[in-house]
Amino acid sequence: MSAVRRYDILETPPDGAFDRVTAIAARRFDAPIAIISIVDHDRIWFKSHHGLSVEQIDRDPGLCASAILSPDPYILPDASIDPRSLTNPLVAGDFGLRFYAGVPLTTSDGFNLGTLCVIDKKPRTIDDDQIEDLKDLASVVMDQMELRLSARNALARAEILGREIDHRVMNSLQFVSSMLTLQSRGDHLPADTREQLKIAANRVSAVARVHRHFQSDEAAESTSCISFLRRMCADLSDIVAKPVVVSGHEGDVPTNRIQPIGLIVNELVTNAAKHGDGQIDVSFRILSETHEISVCDEGSGLPSGYNPTSGGGLGTKVVAALTSQLGGRVEAGRSPSGRGSCFTVTFPA
Structure with missing residues (x-):
């Protein structure tokens, strides 16, 4: 679940890159339904759902929750007679699921977040080439998720660096203002020079003050x-x-x-x-x-x-x-x- 949270994928809006993958998977298998699922602690949420209108189901009846328990493809040629699924509500109930082929979405550090799966309401066979194609498409899904994670991390690092630079700029401005103020106190300087140094110090301080109050909004x-x-x-x-x-x-x-x-x-x-x-x-x-x-x-x-x-x-x-x-x-x-x-x-x- 920490890995799921790390990718920050739950509840994100539809994405064309993922929708294209499920469309290709459905077309490759000549199947009506293809799904990119993420397994949450109490539900299975669909990042992309080709041929299906629902966006999530409870975790208990979901076959994806079983599929992520193994690194291997989870294949049910005929779910109505397979011991692993024959009592599943999606199989025994009105939905009438018969065929399921799911490949885990595996992170670079070995966690299965969910699946890329293909579903049909009639039994069917599947060959090794189709399984390899499904595995390749699942890798494409993970590549997209890794790219998005890398982009978010890079942005977060840039924001931290930006705040650090802002902090140093503000400190530098305050330092310059303090130096000008100290210089203005020199008794050896003419009165008008001391006054101008004070004015300069105040203006540098003003820039630092504006910068400080602006920092929280500038992103x-x-x-x-x-x-x-x-x-x-x-x-x-x-x-x-x-x-x-x-x-x-x-x-x-x-x-x-x-x-x-x-x-x-x-x-x-x-x-x-x-x-x-x-x-x-x-x-x-x-x-x-x-x-x-x-x-x-x-x-x-x-x-x-x-x-x-x-x-x-x-x-x-x-x-x-x-x-x-x-x-x-x-x-x-x-x-x-x-x-x-x-x-x-x-x-x-």
């Missing part, structure tokens, strides 16, 4: 934007020592947009904490053709004529560049509450 093609923002802003709230409240719509965005979104929000929240006052509100809205992210504060508001796409410091340029990367636009104005400023980034859905 998927899309991810919940608001869940990501809640994780990141909970962290930011402690850093800026101000409440950062996230609200808005549940919905996914492509994962390749999450990092620029995170860096934009990080920059806007940091600026709101530095230049604004009170609670910082972050919202994510899904409109008909666009997504919208707003960061609002409760400060004194923006100066008259302020343009978020020109002038300003490096933070403004960072937000403008990342917004352009999303194919969007950034606007600035008063907060909907009437107090403070609000920056809104809109980009195509």
Whole structure:
């Protein structure tokens, strides 16, 4: 049963590669039914069932459960007179099974997972060439299962390696940020140089922070934007020592947009904490053709004529560049509450 679980085959959807094998087996034997079965602890599940509509049967009456007990082909030319099967419900009951030829599906380490079998409702003979053909087809089934297992294992190793690389990248970014912070404390440096080193350290730290909160979602093609923002802003709230409240719509965005979104929000929240006052509100809205992210504060508001796409410091340029990367636009104005400023980034859905 551990071998069955290892191949993770139970309950998988129909597969053309396996269906072709059962079709060939039925045609080779001129038989109405051919099955690729997997023997579970209480049932026999059919990965492919040519000529039969059911997907599984109980293990007790299943001939496949007997077939896997031996490495040899299990052949019943006339099940109604064979001592091994004459009382079997499939033989004695309404189904009327008479012919059964099954070859075990054997793993590379010697476990029989199930069978490739051919079934008929009338007795028949079978020759050695047909048995060899059935054994070859069973080997094709196992080759397919081994390929799928190898692919899953390779993917799992790649994911582990990817997580390890992500972890090292994040640690490296934190290390660089720490070094810049230490450098900024040098008394021999001019004050403006120390300030610029602090800003650089904070920005490197922001990239590491976004990367950390993004790691759990990056394997998927899309991810919940608001869940990501809640994780990141909970962290930011402690850093800026101000409440950062996230609200808005549940919905996914492509994962390749999450990092620029995170860096934009990080920059806007940091600026709101530095230049604004009170609670910082972050919202994510899904409109008909666009997504919208707003960061609002409760400060004194923006100066008259302020343009978020020109002038300003490096933070403004960072937000403008990342917004352009999303194919969007950034606007600035008063907060909907009437107090403070609000920056809104809109980009195509």
